[in-house]
Amino acid sequence: MTSLTAKLWATDTSTLTIVHTSLKSVFAVFVGGLVGSAARIGITLVAGQIDDYWWPYPTLVINLVGSFLLGYLVARRMSSVPAWMRLGFTTGFLGAFTTLSAISLDVAVPILRHDVGPLIVMASYAIGSIIMGLVCAIAGLRLGARRSGAT
Amino acid sequence: MIDAWWVLAQIAAGGFGALARFGVMTVVRPGVWSRGLFAVNGVGSLAVGIAAGASATNALDWTITSLVLAFAAGLTTFSTLTVTAAQHIERREIWIGAIMVTSHVVGGIVVAALGYISAIALLGS
Numbered sequence: 036m037t038s039l040t041a042k043l044w045a046t047d048t049s050t051l052t053i054v055h056t057s058l059k060s061v062f063a064v065f066v067g068g069l070v071g072s073a074a075r076i077g078i079t080l081v082a083g084q085i086d087d088y089w090w091p092y093p094t095l096v097i098n099l100v101g102s103f104l105l106g107y108l109v110a111r112r113m114s115s116v117p118a119w120m121r122l123g124f125t126t127g128f129l130g131a132f133t134t135l136s137a138i139s140l141d142v143a144v145p146i147l148r149h150d151v152g153p154l155i156v157m158a159s160y161a162i163g164s165i166i167m168g169l170v171c172a173i174a175g176l177r178l179g180a181r182r183s184g185a186t
Numbered sequence: 187m188i189d190a191w192w193v194l195a196q197i198a199a200g201g202f203g204a205l206a207r208f209g210v211m212t213v214v215r216p217g218v219w220s221r222g223l224f225a226v227n228g229v230g231s232l233a234v235g236i237a238a239g240a241s242a243t244n245a246l247d248w249t250i251t252s253l254v255l256a257f258a259a260g261l262t263t264f265s266t267l268t269v270t271a272a273q274h275i276e277r278r279e280i281w282i283g284a285i286m287v288t289s290h291v292v293g294g295i296v297v298a299a300l301g302y303i304s305a306i307a308l309l310g311s
Contacts, residue, residue, distance in 0.1 A: 068204025101265035133264035139231035139294035172272035
């Protein structure tokens with residue numbers, strides 16, 4: 036009986052720990068998502084104030100910086116940092132900082148409106164996002180792996 | 187003049203989008219093709235297409251449209267896509283990486299266009 040009670044207590048404790056950790060992770064992802072969205076919106080608004088841009092280069096810059104940083108952090112592993120904090124920064128902040136839906140809409144609308152000029156620019160933007168995004172992610176992964184090896 | 191409440195609402199929508207992405211990617215097991223990532227990027231792109239189409243027909247208020255766009259921006263992600271594809275490329279699985287990133291971007295454009303056309307067809311008259 037004692038062993039059963041001990042077993043139940045152990046199960047409850049571990050379940051509570053998992054739930055507690057999960058709630059922490061959920062909260063971290065939400066807060067990270069808020070900050071990531073704020074950073075993306077802030078950069079886009081500031082770029083709009085400085086320059087009346089006609090192609091969405093702020094989104095391209097945001098996506099490239101985010102790809103590099105995520106690649107770097109994934110390769111670094113950061114095992115000394117708590118999992119919920121890593122999740123908050125990677126899935127929350129960097130996930131919300133970068134975006135794919137903006138690219139989808141920016142390219143789809145000129146196609147549907149048969150605007151050839153903007154379409155060429157936006158198609159180049161989409162292809163450039165793919166190639167440069169991969170290059171930045173690979174650069175981040177390699178730099179992170181090198182730093183991990185050094186420490 | 188930028189309305190501070192409008193900006194805060196957009197930020198909150200982005201935060202909820204990130205939370206929804208986390209939920210979907212936790213529930214859907216990744217596998218080789220990262221199906222959860224494909225789902226969030228596809229749904230987010232479809233949502234912005236529908237919202238933009240509905241807004242073009244004046245069926246949807248611009249405030250609601252901008253909130254949908256902000257939610258979808260938080261829901262979809264580019265960095266997870268490029269890093270996942272880059273990891274495949276680094277493991278010499280070049281075709282998997284290339285197909286993955288291209289299918290997300292091209293698929294996103296296609297579903298956004300479909301959402302836009304559908305919204306105009308359904309709400310335009």
